[in-house]
Amino acid sequence: xxxxxxxxxxxxxxxxxLLCLFLIGSYMLPMHRTVFGPMNDDLLFHWVKDVASxxxxxxxxxxxxxxxxxxxxxxxxxxxxxxxRGKWKRSDFLLRISPQVIHVGFLxxxxxxxxxxxxxxxxxxxxxxxxxxxLPDDLALRLNKIQVQTDELGFMTDWxxxxxxxxxxxxxxxxxLGPNSPLFYRGTGIYLKSLNFDRGPAxxxxxxxxxxAIWALAGGVLFALGSVTLLALKWGTS
Amino acid sequence: xxxxxxxxxxxxxxxxxxxxYRLWLMLPAxxxxxxLIVSIAIQYGRIPLIGLHETLGFLAFTIGxxxxxxxxxxxxxxxxxITIPFILILLAGSIASPAMPGALPPVLKTLWxxxxxxxxxxxxxxxxxxxxxxxxSLLYNEAPAENNQxxxxxxxxxxFSTAMVFGGIWAYFAWGTYWLWTPKELWTTIVWFxxxxxxxxxxxxxxxxxxxxxxxxxxxxxxMFTYVGVGLLMKxxxxx
Numbered sequence: 001x002x003x004x005x006x007x008x009x010x011x012x013x014x015x016x017x018l019l020c021l022f023l024i025g026s027y028m029l030p031m032h033r034t035v036f037g038p039m040n041d042d043l044l045f046h047w048v049k050d051v052a053s054x055x056x057x058x059x060x061x062x063x064x065x066x067x068x069x070x071x072x073x074x075x076x077x078x079x080x081x082x083x084x085r086g087k088w089k090r091s092d093f094l095l096r097i098s099p100q101v102i103h104v105g106f107l108x109x110x111x112x113x114x115x116x117x118x119x120x121x122x123x124x125x126x127x128x129x130x131x132x133x134x135l136p137d138d139l140a141l142r143l144n145k146i147q148v149q150t151d152e153l154g155f156m157t158d159w160x161x162x163x164x165x166x167x168x169x170x171x172x173x174x175x176x177l178g179p180n181s182p183l184f185y186r187g188t189g190i191y192l193k194s195l196n197f198d199r200g201p202a203x204x205x206x207x208x209x210x211x212x213a214i215w216a217l218a219g220g221v222l223f224a225l226g227s228v229t230l231l232a233l234k235w236g237t238s
Numbered sequence: 239x240x241x242x243x244x245x246x247x248x249x250x251x252x253x254x255x256x257x258x259y260r261l262w263l264m265l266p267a268x269x270x271x272x273x274l275i276v277s278i279a280i281q282y283g284r285i286p287l288i289g290l291h292e293t294l295g296f297l298a299f300t301i302g303x304x305x306x307x308x309x310x311x312x313x314x315x316x317x318x319x320i321t322i323p324f325i326l327i328l329l330a331g332s333i334a335s336p337a338m339p340g341a342l343p344p345v346l347k348t349l350w351x352x353x354x355x356x357x358x359x360x361x362x363x364x365x366x367x368x369x370x371x372x373x374x375s376l377l378y379n380e381a382p383a384e385n386n387q388x389x390x391x392x393x394x395x396x397x398f399s400t401a402m403v404f405g406g407i408w409a410y411f412a413w414g415t416y417w418l419w420t421p422k423e424l425w426t427t428i429v430w431f432x433x434x435x436x437x438x439x440x441x442x443x444x445x446x447x448x449x450x451x452x453x454x455x456x457x458x459x460x461x462m463f464t465y466v467g468v469g470l471l472m473k474x475x476x477x478x
Contacts, residue, residue, distance in 0.1 A: 040419055181411070
């Protein structure tokens with residue numbers, strides 16, 4: 001059993017199976033929009049509990065991919081431990097450590113997905129200008145002013161919204177929301193998605209808290225650092 | 239406004255054709271191509287990497303640049319006979335695709351997006367040239383060609399991974415998440431896993447010869463489907 005988790009063959013075949021499952025998934029996603037549409041709107045575990053588990057004929061590939069990723073995670077951990085425990089020489093330190101840095105980065109990214117899938121929250125809704133709305137974690141948001149920039153033909157070129165964030169009814173942060181420019185406070189992000197003027201100025205906002213985001217960033221940085229180091233070391237070799 | 243005027247397009251085609259004789263003769267074509275890309279960037283006030291029209295042109299340019307660097311000393315051979323027609327096909331595809339003039343949508347106005355797409359297309363170019371070296375290796379049984387394929391794919395993988403990290407940062411700032419369940423993201427993961435598989439086979443298992451060479455060639459097909467096929471056939475956050 002230990003050898004199974006340590007085997008490179010396990011990693012290779014798991015990757016092959018994952019490739020096939022993601023390929024199937026890429027066709028299933030657009031074919032069954034009612035099942036997969038809410039997948040990005042809420043925490044993934046909520047979707048799994050409320051939707052995916054009731055539509056197994058359409059979501060089996062997702063559960064199989066999840067099992068494949070768990071196997072790949074175990075395999076990566078076992079192989080990395082085995083490699084780190086081997087005999088080390090000063091001369092090949094970087095060559096031996098850089099693939100493990102890549103593996104740790106990959107594991108951090110998987111951990112980020114796990115944390116983001118099960119914890120935190122995602123809420124979205126239309127908020128009129130001047131409105132005040134309570135948020136989770138004893139927070140509240142006031143949307144003070146919506147601003148739109150137009151070109152000479154009157155087309156919208158950019159937009160923003162002034163917002164104030166309150167914690168236990170005390171103002172804790174003022175800021176300007178815009179495309180690619182959310183307002184962050186203690187891990188919660190407030191995103192301006194779009195505007196609507198049908199019944200007066202209003203903004204479609206997303207309030208999201210993802211405890212995995214920092215792990216994803218750390219994983220991405222480690223993966224990139226390990227890859228660049230490995231590239232530099234392996235570039236001249238055949 | 240079209241990406242390039244007709245006369246410039248014809249001139250660009252002719253200059254690329256010159257490279258059939260000697261690969262370094264592609265330099266004038268790449269210079270003109272770079273000037274055209276920069277002029278469009280100045281005209282629109284953004285990087286010209288929106289839609290198939292602009293991205294196919296940019297991919298043709300990056301493949302040309304990678305081909306010149308990796309095949310600088312090559313004379314007229316199969317490397318040119320594969321690479322140059324491919325560049326011309328991409329250019330033709332670019333011209334046939336509708337242009338998307340004007341400024342960037344606000345959500346794309348960020349350095350993270352620019353780094354994400356530029357690195358993605360440079361990695362696509364490296365994967366393409368890797369496949370060309372793979373064909374040379376299979377047909378002529380050239381050891382240096384196989385090694386060149388490996389180096390192209392290794393560099394392509396590192397840049398592709400970095401592009402995905404930048405894409406994740408951009409998505410987090412734009413949409414509040416670094417991952418969306420869409421066909422494009424799934425295919426991007428397929429590409430990532432596939433080249434991880436290639437590198438594990440090559441570096442850890444020590445595979446050499448036709449098996450890994452074929453893996454490099456098949457990888458190119460997957461990359462092209464991820465770039466063009468998914469965008470055209472499947473609804474995604476990366477629609478063209």
